[in-house]
Each structure stands twice: as structure tokens, then as C-alpha cells.
Amino acid sequence: MSDDSGCEQKGFASLASVSSPRTGEIARIFVLIAFPAVIALLASRYGKRTGNFRVIDALSTLTFDAPARADYFRKELEQFLLLAREQQWDPLSINGSFAGAMGMPQFMPTSYRRYAIDFNADGHTDLWNDPADIIGSIGSYLHQSGWKEATPIVAPARVDTADWKALVDLGLKPTLTLEQWKMRGVDTLANVQVSLPASLFTLDLSGGPEFWFGFENFYAILQYNRSRNYAMAVNDLANEIVRERERISASVSSNGAQ
Numbered sequence: 287m288s289d290d291s292g293c294e295q296k297g298f299a300s301l302a303s304v305s306s307p308r309t310g311e312i313a314r315i316f317v318l319i320a321f322p323a324v325i326a327l328l329a330s331r332y333g334k335r336t337g338n339f340r341v342i343d344a345l346s347t348l349t350f351d352a353p354a355r356a357d358y359f360r361k362e363l364e365q366f367l368l369l370a371r372e373q374q375w376d377p378l379s380i381n382g383s384f385a386g387a388m389g390m391p392q393f394m395p396t397s398y399r400r401y402a403i404d405f406n407a408d409g410h411t412d413l414w415n416d417p418a419d420i421i422g423s424i425g426s427y428l429h430q431s432g433w434k435e436a437t438p439i440v441a442p443a444r445v446d447t448a449d450w451k452a453l454v455d456l457g458l459k460p461t462l463t464l465e466q467w468k469m470r471g472v473d474t475l476a477n478v479q480v481s482l483p484a485s486l487f488t489l490d491l492s493g494g495p496e497f498w499f500g501f502e503n504f505y506a507i508l509q510y511n512r513s514r515n516y517a518m519a520v521n522d523l524a525n526e527i528v529r530e531r532e533r534i535s536a537s538v539s540s541n542g543a544q
């Protein structure tokens with residue numbers, strides 16, 4: 287139906303460059319890469335900031351000067367030295383945040399070793415400059431955190447019980463299915479399978495709480511950053527990018543038909 291050449295024409299080149307060229311698959315893959323792309327952009331303040339501290343200095347300082355978290359940073363320092371050897375980096379030349387987080391995904395060394403992948407198979411895993419590696423590596427993080435393709439992220443919830451605080455206190459991990467939530471007085475008008483596990487959470491707005499169901503994909507985003515507001519922002523921005531691409535594709539398609 288739509289012409290997939292549209293996305294390249296509107297400045298999404300870095301996203302499009304990691305898309306499959308096969309027509310019909312691009313839309314599906316675009317959805318998959320929109321979420322990691324947004325996470326990378328937010329983590330690096332829209333690509334402007336990946337940190338100017340030498341990672342080895344940051345981790346050494348925090349290991350010896352932050353007694354409360356010394357064990358954590360000592361482990362990360364060890365992981366950084368292993369990573370530098372694997373990647374054949376000069377450990378003195380790598381910069382990151384004040385806490386030692388690296389590249390556009392702002393991975394700590396443990397996460398870098400676990401999730402970073404050479405997604406475009408050019409022989410280097412570059413999470414500072416290579417959009418394919420950056421998006422592929424965050425995709426790998428989401429996947430290993432429980433992301434399931436073609437399942438929802440969130441759905442608005444309708445609460446018909448006065449005791450909603452106890453339900454929200456069950457936590458952000460999806461444990462009850464929508465069917466089980468309904469028996470507790472919470473449901474949704476969204477068209478989603480009732481067998482899906484979800485958590486119930488609130489967004490605190492000025493007019494009072496707004497209720498949402500968070501599915502396993504929402505929980506996967508929360509593994510990156512525990513803030514509900516952050517995960518909702520990722521969801522909203524990624525969906526906006528997907529919708530913009532669909533608008534561009536539709537426009538290119540209708541122009542082409544004239």
C-alpha cells in the first residue's frame with residue numbers, strides 16, 4: 287500500500303540506514319528501532335552529551351571515594367578493564383559520564399559487555415558514532431529485558447474501585463492478566479488480549495492520578511530507567527516517530543499515484 291522510500295526523504299536517514307531494504311518489512315523494523323533510537327537520544331541528551339570524564343578516572347575515584355557504593359564501582363572498574371582488552375581500546379582514551387557510563391546508550395561497563403553488539407558487522411562495536419550498533423545494542427538490552435515484538439507497551443486503565451492504592455502498590459512488574467485485573471475492578475477500553483499480564487500504575491497529573499496498564503514491554507523500558515515518566519516519554523516519542531513515518535509514507539504514496 288505505502289511507498290517505503292518516504293522515511294529517507296525526511297531526515298530519518300540514521301534510522302533508515304539500519305532498516306531492511308525489503309519492502310513490507312521496513313514498517314515492522316521501523317517500529318522495532320524507534321524505541322531504541324529514542325532511548326539513545328534521551329540518554330545522550332539528543333546525541334549531544336556522552337560524557338567528558340575519563341572512564342578509568344571516574345570509576346577509580348568512585349571506587350575509592352564513595353564507600354557506600356565502592357563494591358559496585360570496583361566491579362565496574364574490573365569490567366571496564368576487561369572490556370578495554372576485548373575491544374582493544376587504550377583504557378586511558380575512553381571518556382564517559384562522571385559515573386563511567388559510555389556512549390549514546392550510556393552503558394556502564396557491565397552492560398556494555400553484556401549487551402553491546404556489532405550490529406552492522408563491520409568489525410567494530412562503536413556505541414559513540416555508529417547508529418546501527420547503538421540501536422542494535424539497545425535493542426539487545428530491551429530484548430534481554432523481556433521485550434516482545436508486536437505486543438503493546440501501555441493501555442489506559444479504567445478504575446472502578448476505591449482501593450486502587452493497594453493495587454498500584456503491587457508494583458510495576460506485570461503479574462496479573464487483564465482478566466484478573468478486571469475481577470479486581472480495573473479494566474481497559476483498549477483492544478488488547480485479556481490474557482496479557484500487566485501492572486497498574488499512575489501518572490501524577492495536576493488534576494489527579496491518571497491510570498495506566500503497563501505490559502511486559504513497558505517493564506523492559508523500565509529496566510533501562512526505573513522512572514514511569516521516563517518510560518512513558520520513551521513510549522510517546524517512539525510512537526510519534528512511527529506515526530510521522532507513516533504520514534510521510536502515505537504522502538509519498540499518494541503523490542506517486544497522481
Ligand SMILES: [Ca+2]
Binds near residue numbers: 403405408409412419
Ligand atoms: Ca559496527
